[in-house]
Amino acid sequence: MKTSKQIGKSVNRLEGYLKVTGAAKYAGEYDVPDLLQGYIVNSTITKGKILEIDESAAHALSGVVAIFSHNNRTKLPWFDIMYADMDAPPGTPFKPFYNDQILYNGQPIALVVAETFETARYAATLINVTYDEEPFETELAAHLDDARDPKKGIATLIKPLPPSANGDFEKAYNDADAQYAGEFIHGTEHHNPLELFTTTTVYEGDGKLTVYDKTQGTSNCQIYIANVFGLHYKDVRILSPFVGGAFGSGLRPQYQLFLCVMASLELKRNVRVTMDRAQMFTFGHRPQTIQKTRFGATADGTLTAINHTAIAETSQHEDYTEVVVNWANMLYPAKNTLLDYKLVPLDVFSPMDMRAPGGSTGLHAIEATMDALSYILKVDPMELRLLNYAERDVSADKPFSSKELKQCYLQAAEKFGWANRKSEPRTTRRGNRLVGTGMSSGIWDVIALPAKAKASINKKGKLKVKSAVTDIGTGTLTVMTQIAADSLGIHIDDVTFEYGDSNMPLSPIQGGSYTTGVVGSAVKAACESLKKKIFKKAKKMNNSTFNSVALEDVVFEDGSIYLKQDKSNFVTFKEIIADNDGKKIKASKNNIPNVLKLKQYTRAAHSAAFVEVEVDEQLGIVNVTRAVTAVAAGKIINPKTARSQILGGMIWGISKALREETLMDHNLGKYMNTDLGEYHIPVHADIHELDVIFVDEKDDIINELGSKGVGEIGLASMAPAIANAIYHATGKRINKFPIHFDQLL
Amino acid sequence: MQDKNSSNTTNFSSNSNATKVQLHINKTTLHLHVMPWVSLLDAIRDHGKLTGTKKGCDHGQCGACTVICDGKRILSCLTLAVMKDCSEITTIEGIANGEVLHPLQTAFIEHDAFQCGYCTPGQICSAIAMLEEGKADTRDEVKEQMSGNLCRCGANTNIIDAIMEFKDKRNE
Numbered sequence: 001m002k003t004s005k006q007i008g009k010s011v012n013r014l015e016g017y018l019k020v021t022g023a024a025k026y027a028g029e030y031d032v033p034d035l036l037q038g039y040i041v042n043s044t045i046t047k048g049k050i051l052e053i054d055e056s057a058a059h060a061l062s063g064v065v066a067i068f069s070h071n072n073r074t075k076l077p078w079f080d081i082m083y084a085d086m087d088a089p090p091g092t093p094f095k096p097f098y099n100d101q102i103l104y105n106g107q108p109i110a111l112v113v114a115e116t117f118e119t120a121r122y123a124a125t126l127i128n129v130t131y132d133e134e135p136f137e138t139e140l141a142a143h144l145d146d147a148r149d150p151k152k153g154i155a156t157l158i159k160p161l162p163p164s165a166n167g168d169f170e171k172a173y174n175d176a177d178a179q180y181a182g183e184f185i186h187g188t189e190h191h192n193p194l195e196l197f198t199t200t201t202v203y204e205g206d207g208k209l210t211v212y213d214k215t216q217g218t219s220n221c222q223i224y225i226a227n228v229f230g231l232h233y234k235d236v237r238i239l240s241p242f243v244g245g246a247f248g249s250g251l252r253p254q255y256q257l258f259l260c261v262m263a264s265l266e267l268k269r270n271v272r273v274t275m276d277r278a279q280m281f282t283f284g285h286r287p288q289t290i291q292k293t294r295f296g297a298t299a300d301g302t303l304t305a306i307n308h309t310a311i312a313e314t315s316q317h318e319d320y321t322e323v324v325v326n327w328a329n330m331l332y333p334a335k336n337t338l339l340d341y342k343l344v345p346l347d348v349f350s351p352m353d354m355r356a357p358g359g360s361t362g363l364h365a366i367e368a369t370m371d372a373l374s375y376i377l378k379v380d381p382m383e384l385r386l387l388n389y390a391e392r393d394v395s396a397d398k399p400f401s402s403k404e405l406k407q408c409y410l411q412a413a414e415k416f417g418w419a420n421r422k423s424e425p426r427t428t429r430r431g432n433r434l435v436g437t438g439m440s441s442g443i444w445d446v447i448a449l450p451a452k453a454k455a456s457i458n459k460k461g462k463l464k465v466k467s468a469v470t471d472i473g474t475g476t477l478t479v480m481t482q483i484a485a486d487s488l489g490i491h492i493d494d495v496t497f498e499y500g501d502s503n504m505p506l507s508p509i510q511g512g513s514y515t516t517g518v519v520g521s522a523v524k525a526a527c528e529s530l531k532k533k534i535f536k537k538a539k540k541m542n543n544s545t546f547n548s549v550a551l552e553d554v555v556f557e558d559g560s561i562y563l564k565q566d567k568s569n570f571v572t573f574k575e576i577i578a579d580n581d582g583k584k585i586k587a588s589k590n591n592i593p594n595v596l597k598l599k600q601y602t603r604a605a606h607s608a609a610f611v612e613v614e615v616d617e618q619l620g621i622v623n624v625t626r627a628v629t630a631v632a633a634g635k636i637i638n639p640k641t642a643r644s645q646i647l648g649g650m651i652w653g654i655s656k657a658l659r660e661e662t663l664m665d666h667n668l669g670k671y672m673n674t675d676l677g678e679y680h681i682p683v684h685a686d687i688h689e690l691d692v693i694f695v696d697e698k699d700d701i702i703n704e705l706g707s708k709g710v711g712e713i714g715l716a717s718m719a720p721a722i723a724n725a726i727y728h729a730t731g732k733r734i735n736k737f738p739i740h741f742d743q744l745l
Numbered sequence: 746m747q748d749k750n751s752s753n754t755t756n757f758s759s760n761s762n763a764t765k766v767q768l769h770i771n772k773t774t775l776h777l778h779v780m781p782w783v784s785l786l787d788a789i790r791d792h793g794k795l796t797g798t799k800k801g802c803d804h805g806q807c808g809a810c811t812v813i814c815d816g817k818r819i820l821s822c823l824t825l826a827v828m829k830d831c832s833e834i835t836t837i838e839g840i841a842n843g844e845v846l847h848p849l850q851t852a853f854i855e856h857d858a859f860q861c862g863y864c865t866p867g868q869i870c871s872a873i874a875m876l877e878e879g880k881a882d883t884r885d886e887v888k889e890q891m892s893g894n895l896c897r898c899g900a901n902t903n904i905i906d907a908i909m910e911f912k913d914k915r916n917e
């Protein structure tokens with residue numbers, strides 16, 4: 001059987017069969033014996049103290065097994081550090097049931113455990129809580145004067161704070177021939193993966209637990225649970241084979257995990273705790289952010305001055321930050337810059353990374369400002385980007401490891417038919433609707449982290465590769481299998497990739513578009529190391545033709561080792577293992593990125609989105625009728641699944657620009673639209689023609705695969721392009737997301 | 746009436762309010778004793794152990810729980826199990842013919858019409874029953890008729906591509 005190269009091939013998702021037949025099991029679907037069901041009770045006040053929890057009516061119900069709260073919780077560690085997970089921002093992590101203090105509306109305060117789900121749910125409604133309420137603050141816009149610099153911590157390492165000012169911004173801005181200043185307002189958003197957060201614990205006795213959890217990091221949850229409950233790491237096994245979407249919401253252990261584990265350890269029983277949809281709005285979210293821009297350019301379109309400031313909310317207990325204002329000067333080499341990012345602590349839960357965190361917020365401000373400038377300068381919007389194209393990242397004074405953004409602009413523009421565009425706004429109609437087109441650039445950084453993988457080959461010539469990483473719908477299983485197949489030179493059907501299990505080699509949490517590069521490189525490294533071991537054995541075989549041959553002189557292909565010079569000389573992996581008494585050959589590799597080399601470059605994926613909208617001014621309805629996004633993200637391992645990632649990102653862009661927002665009643669400090677009927681995301685009827693182009697890009701710097709990841713980049717450029725197209729259609733520049741019909745009437 | 750395939754008798758609660766319900770799911774009869782407030786979704790998932798049907802909201806707002814009941818697509822989270830006594834129900838586990846996938850399932854795989862896969866069972870059940878309704882012919886009509894099934898991953902265009910391909914082949 002001839003093995004063709006798998007990397008670059010549109011392999012169908014390997015778990016596809018399981019997903020279309022309903023056989024794929026998610027965290028809340030494991031059939032464990034004598035399972036108890038938990039239901040969570042949340043605070044109905046925003047700040048203050050719990051005076052009393054009256055559980056009598058709930059306890060009286062038959063089938064209720066236990067009720068937990070701060071009054072009877074397990075003994076917990078005092079030190080904050082024990083609650084810090086891999087993604088904890090600087091500050092004090094939230095500690096469920098720690099004491100009587102209420103920090104935010106919706107805080108979990110009690111857990112009812114019962115024999116059935118229905119009983120637990122009903123009993124939860126019978127719990128009566130009295131509080132001592134305190135005044136609270138939840139409105140960002142009312143507290144801009146309180147904005148302060150974020151605290152620094154480990155998280156700031158991969159989320160750098162803004163670079164210091166360059167040149168003399170104020171002078172350059174005043175001297176500029178064209179200026180645009182804008183204020184951009186973004187509301188809160190919640191991830192809302194379709195699967196509800198859920199945990200099933202299997203109590204194995206002796207402080208041992210097997211936990212099925214919805215998470216983006218099995219290792220992260222394992223460490224967290226072991227630390228908080230004083231268990232041995234090896235006694236906590238977290239499994240997360242299928243994850244029904246996450247988008248960042250699973251980067252940190254969520255409170256249902258804590259509660260489920262506590263109940264399981266206390267009761268020595270198997271327990272399941274599932275959030276309901278409203279509870280999905282009671283933890284991390286994309287923070288409200290208010291941004292201001294002032295960009296100045298010379299008459300010929302050269303950008304000379306960039307001022308971008310952002311003020312975002314955080315909680316009172318943690319300083320969550322994201323990279324919002326660093327992008328403009330990476331994209332456009334203006335000499336005078338003034339960038340600032342500040343936080344306002346409010347009485348809300350800590351915000352959390354949500355797909356393209358910071359980038360999707362900041363790029364809207366940057367790219368709408370560039371668009372506005374293009375109209376003032378009477379330069380085509382794409383032309384303005386090309387005029388200010390950065391061949392080097394002046395903000396860090398470093399070269400790019402690779403950058404094919406120009407090709408993104410050109411190829412997407414070509415496919416979209418941008419050349420035929422009338423530059424004047426409000427000049428095209430289709431029936432009673434105004435038609436407009438707009439474009440935007442996109443950028444997302446490439447993160448390198450260490451990861452470990454193990455590889456082994458058995459007597460049947462089957463390769464098994466393992467990593468603790470999850471697959472949240474990104475196609476990780478398929479992509480890792482492709483990488484492993486090519487790395488060892490073996491048919492893809494002979495490869496199994498095992499994942500989603502904290503017993504497997506340590507992987508960072510899955511996010512930031514880095515999983516393919518980071519875990520993929522570890523998989524490759526483990527296979528390379530396995531190759532060496534296989535080759536060593538091959539050399540030791542009787543009458544081996546490889547006796548005096550070096551590794552450089554052979555190729556690994558079709559499950560065999562061939563002599564490069566003479567392909568008729570080969571030995572199969574199966575023969576080698578048979579000679580090894582049928583014993584597996586194993587290798588394990590901890591892949592550590594070469595930080596010194598990486599530091600010399602700015603590493604980023606780029607994109608360009610072109611969008612057409614129709615706006616019905618009588619009804620205020622906006623329809624994204626077609627869009628093209630071109631992406632330069634290095635090597636694309638699987639064009640089919642990568643395309644789906646970009647399409648998903650584009651749809652998130654439509655959602656961000658036009659649909660989703662969690663609205664808060666600031667009198668109550670409570671989110672109001674906490675269900676999928678009121679929290680709007682696009683439905684099938686809202687989605688029209690979407691096109692994706694992958695631009696060729698070669699990158700030898702970023703990682704062994706040259707792959708940059710595609711999870712966020714599709715979103716980054718989409719939302720601003722929609723806002724710009726709406727301006728072109730209507731002549732109205734709306735800088736508040738989501739753009740609602742009332743702003744267009 | 747005892748079906749010859751009948752397998753499962755679940756005594757869900759000792760409470761005397763529990764009602765006997767017979768659900769014919771995927772050609773197997775499930776005998777349940779359920780409290781009247783148990784949703785069809787929870788009956789299928791927790792008592793029938795058929796977890797292919799998903800719970801995304803429990804409020805009739807996402808479509809993840811769609812099953813085909815007496816030939817019509819319904820939201821099982823908005824249906825009480827006791828309302829469907831003796832009904833014929835098809836869940837995602839009953840769509841394929843044994844090991845052989847239904848052509849729509851194959852089309853979903855080919856078009857990469859899912860990412861996390863959590864909306865997928867609902868999308869597939871919904872689409873099959875939707876085409877039987879005969880209200881949708883054009884792509885726009887299919888999109889409209891499928892709009893009760895949300896996909897947070899944004900697999901929308903691939904989902905509609907898969908449905909259209911199946912629909913066109915079926916009509917050939």
Ligand code: FES
Pocket residue numbers: 799800801802803804805806807808809810811820821822823
């Ligand atoms: S679970 Fe039934 S519609 Fe969402």
Ligand code: FES
Pocket residue numbers: 194244245473858859860861862863864865895896897898899900
């Ligand atoms: S595939 Fe994840 S919600 Fe549709």
